[in-house]
Every structure is written in C-alpha cells, then in structure tokens.
Amino acid sequence: MNTELLGIIASFAITLVIAVPLGKYLAKVFAGEKTWTDFLKPFESIIYKLSGINPKEQMTWKQHLKAMLTINSVWLVYGFFALMYQDKLPLNPDGNAGMSPDLSFNTIISFVVNCNLQHYSGESGLTYFTQQFVIMFLHFTSAATGIAAAVVFFKAFRDKTTTTLGNFWEFFVKSITRLLLPISLIVGLILAFNGTPTSYEGKDQFISLQGDTVNVSRGPAAGMIAVKHLGTNGGGWFGVNSAHPIENPSYLTNMVEVISQMIIPIAMVLAFGYFIRRKKLAWTIFGVMTIGMFMLLIPTIMSELGGNPAIEKLGISQTTGAMEGKEVRFGPTASAYWSTVTTIISTGSVNSMHDSGMPLSGLWQLLGMMINSFYGGCGVGILNYFIYLIIAVFISGLMVGRTPEFLGHKVEAREIKIAAIITLLSPLLILAGTAISTFVFGAYGDADWAVKPANWLNNPSFHGFSEMLYEMTSSNANNGSGFEGLGDNNIFWNISTGIVLFLGRFLPIIGPIAIAGLLGAKKYIPESAGTLKTDTKTFALMTFAVILVLNALSYFPALALGPLAEYFTMIGLRE
Template sequence: MNSEILGVIATYVLTLVIAIPLGRYLAKVFAGEKTWTDFLKPIENGIYKLSGINPNQQMNWKQHMVALLTINSVWLVYGFFVLLYQDKLPLNPDGNPGMTPDLSFNTIISFVVNCNLQHYSGETGVSYFTQHFVLMFLHFTSAATGIAAAVVFFKAFRDKTTTQLGNYWEFFVKSITRLLLPLTVVVALILTFNGTPASYAGKDQFISLQGDTVNVSRGPAAQMIAIKHLGTNGGGWFGANSAHPLENPNYITNMTEAISQMIIPIAMIIAFGYFIRRKKLAWTIFGVMTIGMFMLLIPTISSELGGNPAIAKMGITQTTGAMEGKEVRIGALATSYWSTITTIVSTGSVNGMHDSTMPLTGAWQMLGMMINSFFGGCGVGLLNYFVYLIVAVFISGLMVGRTPEFLGHKVEAREVKIAAIITLLSPLLIMAGSALASYVFTNYGDANWAVKPGNWLNNPGFHGFSEMLYEMTSSNANNGSGFEGLGDNNIFWNVATGFVLILGRFLPIIGPIAIAGLLAQKKYIPESAGTLKTDTKTFALMTFAVIIVLNALSYFPALALGPIAEYFTMLK
C-alpha cells in the first residue's frame, strides 16, 4: 500500500474520529443540555438583547421559514450594493474595481445560498473589505442558515405531537458561536502556521528564475479558507481555489481542508439520531450515504489512476495516473478523493481542475451533485435525503397495503405532493437550464449578442455540453465548482445561474421543513406489529433504490450526451 492511499485512508478515518463525537456534542447544544461551551452564553445573550430577540419564544415551521427568508433577503440587498461599489470602500490595497450589476447579482446570490459560484477571480475581482465583510461573513451565515433549518427538522420529530419547533434565531446564533466560529479559529491557525497568508498586506513581488517580476496576491486568506470548508461554502480567496499553493501549501493543509468540509455534514446525521433519541435510524442513514459516497469515489479513483487513453496511445507510460490539471504536490489519488467529497457535500472547492479530469470522473462529479443527498451541505444534506425517504415510505406503504407512516405520523397526500414537487425541481432546473444554454449557444453563437455566447466554450462537442451541464448542476446543488473551460462571466450565465441558485437553495429547504412541520402536528401513532420500520437494512436498501432509480431516470439522458459520449469517443 503506497503513501498516497494511506494519506486518503488517514484523511477519511480522521474525519470520522472528529465528526462522530462532534455530532453528539451538537445534539446536546441544540437540545439545550449542558455542554463545555456554555461559557459562551453571555455573548449569545448579548446578541439576543442587542437584536431584540427572545430566544424562548417558540415558532411553528412557517414562522421559521419567514425568519430564514427575511434575514437572507437583507443580506442579499446589502451585499449587492457593496459589490457594486467596493472600489469606493476601504481595504482595497490592490485597487480592484467594483463589479458589474449582473456579476454582482450572481455573486451575492451565490454566497447567500452557500454556493459560491465564483464568476470572478478572487485576487482581482474583490477587495479585502468585500472578502471579509461580505463574502466571509456570508460563509458563516449561509452555513448557519442550513444548520438552523436542519435543527427545526430535528425538533419536529423529537416530540410525539407538536407545533412548537423552537426559536430560529437561537439555532442560528448557536450554529455560529458553538460550532462554526471555534472550529474556524482552529483550522485557520493550522493553515497559517503552514504558510497560508493571514495579513492585510497588499501584493508582494519576487523575481522569477526567468528574471520576470511577479506580483503575488496575499491578504487574510487563512481565515476565509477555514470557514469556506467548514461551512461547505467553497468560495476561495484565490481564483485557483485550493489548487493555489498559498491556499493549500502542503499535504497537511490538504488533509485539514478535506477533513474540514466533511465533519459537519456527517456530524449533523449523528446529531439527528441523538437529538430525536433514535440512534439506529441515524446510523442507517449514515450507512446509505456512505455506500453512495464510495460508489462514486471508487470509480473516480479508478478512472483517474488509469491514466488518459489518448496519452497511452502515444506510448507514454503514466505511472502516476492522469495528472493534467492536478497539483504534483498532491497527486491524482488525493485529488480524486477531494473531487468526490467536494461534490457530494456541496462544498465546491477544488484542489485540481475538474475540467481536466477524465470524462467518467466528470460524470461521477455531476451525479454526486445531482443526487445531492450523500451527506450534502451543512444541514441541508439531511433535508434532501428526507425527501427521498418520504418517497420511499410512500412506495413501501403502497407495496404492503398500509397507510405510509414515518416516526409515528401518517404520511398523506399533502406531504407526498410536496416531496414529489421537490423531487422534480432539481431535474427541471438542471435540464431546462442546460437546454436553454444549448439553445442560446446554438442560435446566437456567431452573433454580436449581449451575452457573447461565442466566447462560452473553449472545448467543442460533448465536452462543451458537459461544461454547460456541469454549471447548471453545480448551481442547483449550491456547489460552486465548475468546468472552467466555460466562459461564464457574461449576462446570460450570471443571470440564468442566479435564478437557478436561489430556487435550488430555498425551495429544497422549505419543502422538507413543511413536510416535517405538517407531520409533527399530526396525532402520534404508537408502533405496532404492522408498523413499517425505517431504521432497518431492508428500508435502507429501499431508500437507496429510490435514490438511484429517480436520478437515473432524471439525468441519464443528459449524462449520455455529455461525459459518457465523450468517454466512448476517447476510447474510439
């Protein structure tokens, strides 16, 4: 077993070692039980008092969603104007200009919804002020938004029958004070001591070996890189993201960043089981998600380590795998692992260029985002999984001739309709968005049109379609990674993906919370011999089958037109 494989195994094992106890801790925090971080209560109480919040005021699911949407709307407006006028604000030592309205529209929506689909380069596109007080601020708040929504879901199934689902603002504040901020400090220190910049200095200069003068951007990058991974945000300080040697200086930082983006999504699954006192159900969900993750990871590793057939035909031996677009400091194997976890947990950060990966790897990356429920982002991964679970409960109930139930509550027509709508939403946004992009490119590619689609694609044919499909998939999944052969900073892509981003974020949160809230207020039905248990291996297999079948039916035609067709063309 070589050192690269050991590195990936060690990274995953350390992730579990941290995530499992973290999940138990989070269950206690949000249940109001005593924890070692209770010394932060005075700070939280000060925030509540300053904001006029009564954390003891109970909310139903509708009031939670109103609070969530209201505060996110405020951040959207605030950030939009800061991005427009950042050139007139302080902390801009490199003199970066303000954004155009369409780019500002896309950027602020992207960061509010936890996607960070960056149609700009961090070094030249934004100032230190914007990086800090808009983008990094939203790294915290967007992650806390997803976590707070998940806790509402937890509350719905903790008690037998209830409409009182806690206080949104309490969940939101605790997500930051008890989780995101302390972990960010730890990770930022690790990055700083390994060479990531953490100052407010402007660009530095050095003379290269060729004698050229090179300007190197710096800034308080370590802090942002820490929360971009912990919050599954992914928006990098530098344009090359974690493939940049200052964002990811060595293998220690590579492991740290890979661990950071997985621990909270896994911990939220564990927290769910402890919070509702059904640990077996949580471990069942964890098992399904883990199997799904490895079913994407293993073929990705095989594809990347197998090398490029086109290069092999030239008689060149590829002992280290397909290395195009990958950092030699990190290697193909660690990049394969990263590309899998970053797409399934909606982080979207990269330590290698996804556009350069092998065709089938691109298919697995997109499929991970299309499914979007194998751990998923902070909190929202469990909400996405819950939609599939409700569909599985409904189908199972029909098969055995019983009214479907979940945790003692009848699943009736209204809940199934909501689940069906949310299930169809992602294919609609991805397929319709890709079809629209293909139509515009095909019909206006040579025209002097406002969006200049003739500049979109650096790669023709199947890979060009994959680039457009990936962009829409990434936007809908709130992921943010991209096939960067696509020229995306234009009016069409900024506006089109902006709408996909906001719909793909909030509707899949509102839908599951609505289902949970509706179920919670129904009369509790005690378990009996005829109860369909949802914490068994049989039901886990049923849920997994629902996930595979629904996504295969939805996305196989599009994948066949893109990465799969490119794969067979390469073989030919």
C-alpha cells in the same frame, strides 16, 4: 498500497473520529442540554438583546421559514451594493474595480445561498473588504442558516405531537458561536502556521529564476479559507481555489481542508439520531450515504489512475495516472478523493481542475451533485435525504398495503405532493437550464448581449455540453465548482445561474421543513407489529434504490450526451 491511498484512508478515518463526538455535542447544544461551551451564554445573551430577539419564543414551521427568508433577503441587498461599489470602500490595496450589476447579482446570490459559484477570479475580482465583510461574513451566515433549518426539522420529530419548533434565531446564533467560530479559529491557525497568508498588505513582488518580476496576491486569507470549508461554502480567496500553493500549501493543509469539509455534514446526520433519540435510524442513514459516497469515489480513483487514452496512444507512460490539471503536491488519488467529497457535500472547492479530469470522473462528479444527499451541505444534506426517505416510505407502505408512516406520523397526500414537487424541481432546473444554454449558444452566440461562441466554450462537442450541464448542476446543488473551460462571466450565465441558485437553495429547504412541520402536528401513532421500520437494512436498501432509480430516470439521457459520449469517443482513440 501507495501512500496517496493511505492518505485518503487516514483523512476519512480522522473525519469520523471528529464527526461522531461532534454529532453528540450538537444534539446536546440544540436540545438545550448542558455542554462545555455554556460559558458562551453571556455573549449570546448580548447578541439577543442587541438584536431584540427572545430566544425562548417558540415558532411554528411557517414562522421559521419567514425568519429565514427575511434575514437572507437583507443580506442579499447589502452584499449586492457592497460588491458593486467595492472600489469606493476601504481595504483595497490592489485597486480592484467594482463589479458589474449582473456579476454582482450572481455573486451575492451565490454566497447567500451557500453555493459560492465564482464567475470572477478571487484575488482580482474582490477587495479585502468584500472578501471579509461580505464573502466571509456570508460563509458563517449561510452555513448557520442551513444548520438552523435542519434543527427545525429535528424538533418536529423529537416530541410525539408538536407545533412549536423552537426559535430560529437561537439555532442560528448557536450554530455560529458554538460550532463555526471555534472550529474555524482552530483550522485558521493551522493554515496560518503552515504558510497561508494573513496579511492586509497588497501584492508582493519577487524576481523569478527567468528574471521576470512577478506580483503575488496575498491578504488575510487563512480565516476565510477555514470557514469556507467548514461551512461547506467553497469560494476561493484565490481564483484557482485550493489548487493554489498559498491557499493550500502542503499535503497537511490538504488533509485539514478536506476533513473540515466533511465533519459537520456527517455530524448533523448523527446529531439527528441523538436529538430525536433514534440512534439506529441515524446510523442507517449514515450507512446509505457512505455506501453512496464510495460508489462514486472508487470509480473516480480508478478513472484518474488509469490515465488518458489519448496520451497512451502516443506511447507515453502514465505510471502516475492522469496528471493534467492536478497538483503534483497531491497527485491523482488525493485529487479524486477531494473531487468526490467536494461535489457530494456541496462545498465546491477544488484542489485540481475538474475540467481536466477524465470523462468518467466528470460523470461521477455530476451524479454526486445531482443526487445531492450523500452527506450534503451543512444541515441541508439531511433535508435533501429526507425527501428520498419520504418517497421510500410512501412506496413501501403501498407495497405492504398500509398507510405510510414515518416516526409515528401518517404520511398522506399533502406531504407526498410536496415531496414530489421537490423531487421534480432539480431535474427541471438542471435540464431546462442546460437546454436553454445550449439553444442560446447555438442560436444567439453572436448577439451583443450574450458572448461570441469562441469565448463561451473552449471545448466543443460532448465536453462542451458537459461544461454547460456541470454549470447548471453545480448551481442547483449549491455546489459552486465548475468546468472552467466555460466562459461564464456574461449576462446570460450570471442571470440564469443566479435564478437557479436561488430556487435550488430555498425550495429544497422549504419543502422538507413544511413536511416535517405537517407531520409533527399530526396525532402520534404508537408502533405496532405492522409498523414499517425505517431503521432496518431492508428499508435502507429501499431508500438507496429510490435514489438510484429517480436519478437514473431524470439524468441518464443528459449524462449520455455529455461525459459518457466523451468517454466512448476517447476509448475509440485506442483503436
């Protein structure tokens, strides 16, 4: 067993060691039970008082959604104008320009919705002011929004019958004060002491070995990089994200960053079980998610270690695997692990260039984002999984001739209609968006409002299609990574992905919360001998089958036109 493989095993093991007690802690925090962080209550009380919030005021599920959408709209307007006029704001030592309206539109939506798709290059596209007071600010708030939404979902199933689901603002504030801030401080310090910059000075200069003068961007990056991973945000301080030697200096920082991405999504799944007092159900859900992750991870590692057939045909040895687009600090195995983790949990940060990966690696990355429920983002992962779970409950109930039930509440037509709409939403946004982009590229690529084809796709044929499919998939999944051969900073991509970003974020939150709120208000039905148990291995298998079937039916044709076609073409090079 090589050291790279040991490295990812150690990373996953450490993740679980942290996530399990963190899940118990979060359940106590949001249940209002006593925890060691209660010393923060006076600080939280000041926030509530200054904001005019009564944290004890109970809300219905509709009031929760109203609060969530209202505050996110405020951030949208604030960030849009801050990005457009960043050149006139302070903390701009490198003299970076303001954004165009369409790029500002795309960027602010992207960061409000926790996607962090970047159609700009981090160090040259933003100033220190907007990096910290727009982007890093939204790293905290967008993650807290997802966590608060998940806790509303938790509350609906904690009591037998209820319409009062706690206070959104209390959940939101606690997500930041009790979780994101403390852990971000720890991760930020680790990064700072291992070489990630924290300076407010402008670019530094040095003379290279060839005698060239090189300007090196820097800035107060460590804190932003910490919370971008912890909150499954992913936007890079630097253009190449965590493949940058300053943003991710060593194998140690690589492990810290990849562990940071995973601990909250896993902890939230376990917190659900502890919160509603159904630990077995939480571990069953965790088991399905983990099996799904490994089914994506293992073939990705095999694909990257197998090397490139085109290079093999030239008689060049590839004992280290496919190294194009990889950092030698990490290698193909650690890069494959990162690419799997970052796509299934919607972080979107990268420590290698996904566009340079093997075709099948791109396939598994795409599929992870299409499923979007194997751990998922902060809070929203469990909400996405819930849609699959409700469909599995409905199908299972019909198979045994009983009215479908979940946790003592009947699942009826209204809940299933909502679940069906949310299930169809992702394929609609991804496939329709890709179809439109393909049409625009072919028919209007020379139009002044678009962009010339030569600057749109650097890679023709199957891989070019994959680049457009990846962009829409990443936007819908609130992921933010990309196949960077795509020239995406133009009006078409900025507007189209901005729309997909917005719909792909909020509708999949609204749907599960609406279903949970409706179910929670129904009369509780005690379990009986005929009750369908949702915490068994059989039901876990049923849910997994639903996930596979729905996604295969939705996406197989598109995947066949992109990464699969590219793979079989590449295999043909061996002949």
